[in-house]
Amino acid sequence: MKRIVLGIFLSLAVFQAAAQRRVTVSGMVTDCATGETLLGAGILSGRLGAVTNEYGFYTLTIPGGKTEITWSYIGYKPITQSLDLQKDTTINIQLQASETLQAAMVSAQKDAGIKSTRMGVLEVPINAIKNTPVLFGEADVLKVIQMMPGVQSGSEGFSGLYVRGGGPDENLLLLDGISIYNAEHMLGIFSVFQSEAVKKVTLYKGSFPARYGGRISSIIDVRTNDGNMKEYHGCVGVSAISDKLHIEGPIIKDRTSFSASARGMHTILFDRLIHAFGSPANYYFYDLHGKVTHRFRGGKDRLFLNFYNGLDEFYYKDEQADQETTANTRLSVRWGNLVTALRWNHIFSSKLFSNTTLAYNRYKMVMGTDVHAKGFYGDGTSMMQDVTFDYHSGMRDWSFKTDFDYTPVPQHLIRFGGEYIFHRFVPETVALLMASDGSGNGLDKDYGGEGVRHYGHDASLFFEDDMALGEYFSVNPGLHATLFATEGKAYFSLEPRLSLKYSTPAGIAVKAAYSRMSQYVHLLSSSQMSLPMDLWVPITKDIRPEKSDQGSLGVYFDGLKGWEFSLEGYFKWVDGVLEYKDGVNFMVGTSNWENKVEMGVGRAYGLELYVEKTTGKTTGWLGYTLAKSERRFPGGSISFGQWFPYRYDRRHNLNIVVNHHLTDNIDLGATWSFCTGGTTTMPERQAITADPGGQVKQTDMISHRNNYRLPASHHLNLSANFHRKHRRGESIWNISVYNVYNRMNPNFVFKNLTQRYDPASGSYVKQVELTKLTILPIIPSVGYTYSF
Amino acid sequence: MKRFLHILTVLALVSCTNKMEFVMESLPDQLLLTAQLKSSESTHAVYAAVGNNHTVKPAPELEMVCTVGGKDITLTREVVSKEDGLLREPWRKYTFDGALAPGDVVRISARTADGQFSATTESTIPPLPTLSKVDTVTVRTKNLWQPKVESKHLRFKVSVDDPKGENWYMLNVLARYDITMHAEGHPDKEISDTRSPKIDSGDDPILSEGVVISNEELFGTLSTNAFHIFSDTLFEGAVGEASFKIDYNDIFNTQFLNIPPAESNPDGSTKYMYDGLTLAATLDVNLYGLPLEEYNYLKAIGIRASGFFFSDFMEPIAIPDNVEGADGFIGVMSCEKISIKLPIREITFGNDDSGNPSSDPNPFKI
Structure with a gap:
């Protein structure tokens, strides 16, 4: 009897040991036609799941033995394999694209959306970027992001981003992990991201992962295509404004690929023609983007080389001549980014993955004038004068970053790593060179040329763990620590991050999150408007970092198939915001920008409703935001230290986006946007002032900044894409209408002082009039793209 | 410079310029007072007018009193001359004599007889630097x-x-x-x-x-x-x-x-x-x-x-x-x-x- 019992126990022990033995499955998920890695693809085995990271790598630890694993990705046919796993196994999967848009299989973990532990995170659908009607029919990443709840544009039609009451400099825009300082062309009408090159876009508005730092309002992580590993493909396109070209293909098949994109305004091609027609001015922009990807044998290493260069330039040339004098003038303003990066992915083991990046990033703005004047006088004397004036502003970053993904067990996804950035800022440089002919009738002077340079050492470490505690509860704690040293002073910041999620089988989830963020650069922008001449300035020994504390709470529901609902509330407190003091000249100045600004605090709070339909022929979303954003500067140099509305305070913001797959050849799109008007500063009434010398004057009375609310703006956009397959490719005609009912929304607002006759007083009185400039009325456009 | 660039941007695009409906509520007339009171002077002036969104007009007759150290001083309206530069300006000048010492609490009140306008203000003379x-x-x-x-x-x-x-x-x-x-x-x-x-x-x-x-x-x-x-x-x-x-x-x-x-000269010339x-x-x-x-x-x-x-x-x-x-x-x-x-x-x-x-x-x- 004892032997029987002992035998049963031993058998049970053997079975138990076998059942508890765990194996790790890892590998890459790619597109079978192009070899492109698929980011955020789902892997599910029973109740355990994982997603591919930003580089297409996944790892999943499951009980050994017979099991079934499914790999899926939206827009692709899922693959399910029955396996008998006895040891750690590498399985690389190639998914096939599906014509039918279907939701991905449910995965236990996701990086964004309802399934994620995080809140305030949205993944921007790539199809939406291509099909959503926007200005001039140009697919634009940032324009689509503006239609998400909690995000707004500064001005109607412009691509600046103002997220949860924050300024445009509080967004970290990453292009394959490298930050871009100014991501706008044409004063913000277009962004620098070309949709053909984009693979995935993720927006973080709150609940920031610990691996991100350096900005306090949002992170926009844009990942680009690696390039087709198997065949050459590309597209050429012409729209109302620009021309574009995209080519990708293998350099060595299944080993090395490239992806190259170029886009430019028509005016860059027809510069001489424009001058031939007598126009003294021209404006153009261009983007060049390139990437080379190499997979090493063994499949454990990948090397990437990224390049981006973009430029905007406006110039004006004038030649004047009469009998006595001639004058040639050239004025130019140009700004742009240059980014180069080398990245290395390495798979240490089935559970440990690393990415290392070396990068150089430069942003520069240059404004210059050249004048050459010559005069001959009646008395026989002459004068010759050359004047050259230059104004520069810019920054350069050299950076090194390494981060690791470690998944010891499925319940823990641990990320850790560090980064070092060396910053060089030159906020303002003014140079003036005057040369004459020595006749004594002109000036000779050489002034300036070397601006004040600021250097900063920015080192950070991070750690986070995405933990599943049971079936319904998950938590993501993290810590980001930064040390920033400049001008002999060091600023240290500890930034805790915490996200919590509780979900139920009924498809309801409740989430809460807290994030502390720090920022070490500021964009100085006037309260009147933003332009490329705005200055990027670093923190200094007197200007401290900007910090924010954001708490949020939300409820989510995805129990209705093909639909997702969410309602989030947030509160954000910001310390260290910068604005120009009252009465300061924000144009060309001296090297004393620090004395022109004041530091203050800000608070923003709001509610965001998001409803998305994700499957079927008709997809889209509705995003509504109710929000408030204010600032205060206790030092007294701005509105006497009172709270006043932030320049981009907008009470209501509603966006409706609908995409409909009418037939296999026709896609329709519609968007409707409504936004409470922005703020401006207007004289409230007339008053009299007396100065210490006894002078009394009539003056405009302003009680605080941003005291006037402009009218609300709204517009409807429609578009249609007509696809046609050819033997060697596909052509798409895009017809779109921006602002269908021609709503005259204000893009710029000017104040004019006029006079009118007042019958009551019998005299002429001053009157302030507002004139709005609408540069975006109804705009139909046609575009053509040929993909091969 | 910015306005210049605005206009140039407009030239490159279809654009319209038009007046906005500038709905600034019409505000009723409000009493306006201003003054700079110095401890180094013995005669002090307070200026008064009436204003709204668009204009400043002469104030009606005001009873203006200054209280210093508990003592009331009635301000007198001064008839202005060309030298004052106030002849054509819409504000009225009221003056009072008296020493103002550091620490004095100065209270000024102004009102019309019919009570349409009434205002007060109180300030303390700061310490001597x-x-x-x-x-x-x-x-x-x-x-x-x-x-x-x-x-x-x-x-x-x-x-x-x-x-x-x-x-x-x-x-x-x-x-x-x-x-x-x-x-x-x-x-x-x-x-x-x-x-x-x-x-x-x-x-x-x-x-x-x-x-x-x-x-x-x-x-x-x-x-x-x-x-x-x-x-x-x-x-x-x-x-x-x-x-x-x-x-x-x-x-x-x-x-x-x-x-x-x-x-x-007899004709007044030099x-x-x-x-x-x-x-x-x-x-x-x-x-x-x-x-x-x-x-x-x-x-x-x-x-x-x-x-x-x-x-x-x-x-x-x-x-x-x-x-x-x-x-x-x-x-x-x-x-x-x-x-x-x-x-x-x-x-x-x-x-x-x-x-x-x-x-x-x-x-x-x-």
Whole structure:
């Protein structure tokens, strides 16, 4: 009897040991036609799941033995394999694209959306970027992001981003992990991201992962295509404004690929023609983007080389001549980014993955004038004068970053790593060179040329763990620590991050999150408007970092198939915001920008409703935001230290986006946007002032900044894409209408002082009039793209 | 520049410009009061008007009372003259006599008989500042745009004893002239005059509030701190030292003098002009103690008064308001001064052979 019992126990022990033995499955998920890695693809085995990271790598630890694993990705046919796993196994999967848009299989973990532990995170659908009607029919990443709840544009039609009451400099825009300082062309009408090159876009508005730092309002992580590993493909396109070209293909098949994109305004091609027609001015922009990807044998290493260069330039040339004098003038303003990066992915083991990046990033703005004047006088004397004036502003970053993904067990996804950035800022440089002919009738002077340079050492470490505690509860704690040293002073910041999620089988989830963020650069922008001449300035020994504390709470529901609902509330407190003091000249100045600004605090709070339909022929979303954003500067140099509305305070913001797959050849799109008007500063009434010398004057009375609310703006956009397959490719005609009912929304607002006759007083009185400039009325456009 | 770029952007795009429905609510008329009350003066003026969104009009008759140390003083409306410059302006001037000492609580109330307008304001005269020392030296300077021209300036260094806590100040200089006019064959005539010469303080970190502009700066040294106000945040210790300069031409320029003729014809025309004068100038360096509210107010109106405020390129300026029941600002300040007597100058105008004065009445040499 004892032997029987002992035998049963031993058998049970053997079975138990076998059942508890765990194996790790890892590998890459790619597109079978192009070899492109698929980011955020789902892997599910029973109740355990994982997603591919930003580089297409996944790892999943499951009980050994017979099991079934499914790999899926939206827009692709899922693959399910029955396996008998006895040891750690590498399985690389190639998914096939599906014509039918279907939701991905449910995965236990996701990086964004309802399934994620995080809140305030949205993944921007790539199809939406291509099909959503926007200005001039140009697919634009940032324009689509503006239609998400909690995000707004500064001005109607412009691509600046103002997220949860924050300024445009509080967004970290990453292009394959490298930050871009100014991501706008044409004063913000277009962004620098070309949709053909984009693979995935993720927006973080709150609940920031610990691996991100350096900005306090949002992170926009844009990942680009690696390039087709198997065949050459590309597209050429012409729209109302620009021309574009995209080519990708293998350099060595299944080993090395490239992806190259170029886009430019028509005016860059027809510069001489424009001058031939007598126009003294021209404006153009261009983007060049390139990437080379190499997979090493063994499949454990990948090397990437990224390049981006973009430029905007406006110039004006004038030649004047009469009998006595001639004058040639050239004025130019140009700004742009240059980014180069080398990245290395390495798979240490089935559970440990690393990415290392070396990068150089430069942003520069240059404004210059050249004048050459010559005069001959009646008395026989002459004068010759050359004047050259230059104004520069810019920054350069050299950076090194390494981060690791470690998944010891499925319940823990641990990320850790560090980064070092060396910053060089030159906020303002003014140079003036005057040369004459020595006749004594002109000036000779050489002034300036070397601006004040600021250097900063920015080192950070991070750690986070995405933990599943049971079936319904998950938590993501993290810590980001930064040390920033400049001008002999060091600023240290500890930034805790915490996200919590509780979900139920009924498809309801409740989430809460807290994030502390720090920022070490500021964009100085006037309260009147933003332009490329705005200055990027670093923190200094007197200007401290900007910090924010954001708490949020939300409820989510995805129990209705093909639909997702969410309602989030947030509160954000910001310390260290910068604005120009009252009465300061924000144009060309001296090297004393620090004395022109004041530091203050800000608070923003709001509610965001998001409803998305994700499957079927008709997809889209509705995003509504109710929000408030204010600032205060206790030092007294701005509105006497009172709270006043932030320049981009907008009470209501509603966006409706609908995409409909009418037939296999026709896609329709519609968007409707409504936004409470922005703020401006207007004289409230007339008053009299007396100065210490006894002078009394009539003056405009302003009680605080941003005291006037402009009218609300709204517009409807429609578009249609007509696809046609050819033997060697596909052509798409895009017809779109921006602002269908021609709503005259204000893009710029000017104040004019006029006079009118007042019958009551019998005299002429001053009157302030507002004139709005609408540069975006109804705009139909046609575009053509040929993909091969 | 920005407006220029705006327009150029518009040229590249389809655009429309039109007036907005600027719905600024029509506000009813409101009483406006303003004044600057100084402890160094014995006669004080308060200005009153009525205004709304668009216009300023004369105020109706007001009963205005000033209460100092519990004692009521009724202000009298002053009949203005051309010299006051108020003849065509819509505001009325009310004055009262009385000493204002540091620590005095000054309450001003104004109301119409029918009660339509009623306003009060209360301020406390700040403590007297301590101007411990004023040093002067003559310097010669050149500027970027006229490198061959040398100017002579009188440079001042002012020492302020700064008590604990936050303090705010204003600095100005008043020149007082005792002038004796000479003419051959005519009796001397004595006149007095005062004026405020222009203070050049852009290169001083305290008076420019940290925005120092050197003589080599592209856009000159003229500061937007029109009233030379400053706080003690830039003082390094218990004593603050500020410096500024005044152009000699500005001190001794006799063109400002309204010199009468030495002898007139029966029809009133000039028969003979004075041909020289003896000028005794005294410079009063005045240091004012300000409350924070007054400092903010002077900062706001000073930027506008500097002549360098261009609303298209500058941040808007809010103006404080400390009158209840009305709009406006009643400012108070205490004053301490040190006087500096300058050497007496003999200035000759010269007459031509006909005995007429030379065309340039200010040919003095420095």
